[in-house]
Amino acid sequence: MKWVGFLLLAVASMAGILAYMPHAPGQSDGDSSPIYGVKIPAGYRDWKLIAVDHLLLSGKSDQLRAQLGNDIAIKAFKEGTLPFPDGAIIAAIHWTRVPSEANNKVLDIPFPGTQSFLIGSRVNVQFMVKDSKKYAATGGWGFADFKDGKPGDKALHETCFPCHTPAKDHDYIFTHYAP
Amino acid sequence: MKWVGFLLLAVASMAGILAYMPHAPGQSDGDSSPIYGVKIPAGYRDWKLIAVDHLLLSGKSDQLRAQLGNDIAIKAFKEGTLPFPDGAIIAAIHWTRVPSEANNKVLDIPFPGTQSFLIGSRVNVQFMVKDSKKYAATGGWGFADFKDGKPGDKALHETCFPCHTPAKDHDYIFTHYAP
Numbered sequence: 250m251k252w253v254g255f256l257l258l259a260v261a262s263m264a265g266i267l268a269y270m271p272h273a274p275g276q277s278d279g280d281s282s283p284i285y286g287v288k289i290p291a292g293y294r295d296w297k298l299i300a301v302d303h304l305l306l307s308g309k310s311d312q313l314r315a316q317l318g319n320d321i322a323i324k325a326f327k328e329g330t331l332p333f334p335d336g337a338i339i340a341a342i343h344w345t346r347v348p349s350e351a352n353n354k355v356l357d358i359p360f361p362g363t364q365s366f367l368i369g370s371r372v373n374v375q376f377m378v379k380d381s382k383k384y385a386a387t388g389g390w391g392f393a394d395f396k397d398g399k400p401g402d403k404a405l406h407e408t409c410f411p412c413h414t415p416a417k418d419h420d421y422i423f424t425h426y427a428p
Numbered sequence: 429m430k431w432v433g434f435l436l437l438a439v440a441s442m443a444g445i446l447a448y449m450p451h452a453p454g455q456s457d458g459d460s461s462p463i464y465g466v467k468i469p470a471g472y473r474d475w476k477l478i479a480v481d482h483l484l485l486s487g488k489s490d491q492l493r494a495q496l497g498n499d500i501a502i503k504a505f506k507e508g509t510l511p512f513p514d515g516a517i518i519a520a521i522h523w524t525r526v527p528s529e530a531n532n533k534v535l536d537i538p539f540p541g542t543q544s545f546l547i548g549s550r551v552n553v554q555f556m557v558k559d560s561k562k563y564a565a566t567g568g569w570g571f572a573d574f575k576d577g578k579p580g581d582k583a584l585h586e587t588c589f590p591c592h593t594p595a596k597d598h599d600y601i602f603t604h605y606a607p
Contacts, residue, residue, distance in 0.1 A: 294477075295502075300547055301480045301492050303525060308541030313480050315494065315606075323474075344606060346482060352602065355594045359587060362487035368479055371607045408538060415534045423531065427494075427523060428550045 282393035345369035461572035524548035
């Protein structure tokens with residue numbers, strides 16, 4: 250009985266170790282990003298707001314966007330700490346931007362000519378994870394792009410770092426904290 | 429000496445009581461909204477994100493907007509609880525929407541024709557505070573609109589409830605929780 254208990258404990262421990270083993274850069278297991286091995290961080294939707302923006306991508310894909318940060322990232326944004334400390338994670342949620350006929354009808358009475366645009370559906374969510382050692386080759390940041398919970402392919406993830414390079418003076422982060 | 433101590437304590441207690449006395453609806457003391465007596469809730473900028481939107485007000489004032497909620501409001505949004513429970517507070521932050529020439533330059537290479545719009549400056553912040561007894565006459569909600577930390581006037585606050593009335597079926601809240 251004791252022996253069975255020990256065996257179960259050993260198996261459980263091994264499973265735990267395997268579950269928590271970080272992926273080496275370049276690996277992907279289906280739920281983490283290629284090249285960087287970044288998974289969707291638990292509870293990120295409840296992180297604090299950094300800023301919002303609007304992007305008309307290639308003049309076609311029309312997106313409302315919000316950037317959220319974990320506590321380490323938010324503290325760094327508020328205090329202007331650069332480079333961002335290890336452990337900082339930024340989530341960028343992108344939704345379609347759609348006109349709201351219902352809102353326009355209501356708002357046209359007090360505010361004639363008003364055009365209201367709301368969120369349609371989720372397009373994707375992107376993450377930047379700061380680990381200055383693990384991701385030394387890409388400015389200390391690991392990148393990830395998920396659509397419907399699945400990471401994009403390697404080719405997509407090869408575009409992340411070059412696209413963020415112009416923001417090098419702000420530690421590769423375009424977003425600034427909204428007042 | 430004992431008597432002086434007691435007197436000081438009594439004065440301090442009275443000052444404390446006065447400082448924490450809630451305002452009756454209709455009163456405003458300079459840092460709370462007229463009609464409703466709502467003050468800026470401490471720490472609201474760190475509340476969780478409900479949604480974002482874009483409003484071209486009267487076809488002129490161009491705004492990116494975010495709605496944040498305290499824990500009671502967020503829980504109600506996630507669980508679809510209607511009406512919202514007492515204690516729920518929603519903050520709506522409005523910023524100007526401005527084109528980012530810097531971003532457009534960077535993004536035009538991978539994504540030709542892309543137009544990026546960021547936050548310019550803070551326009552105002554509005555709050556809706558649920559207290560079904562105190563604000564029974566206005567659907568259970570107290571309203572507030574602050575610009576640079578100062579509440580708008582009575583005339584402005586008289587427009588809040590009528591404007592929210594079309595959203596009566598969603599407890600006077602236009603915003604829905606973003607996925």
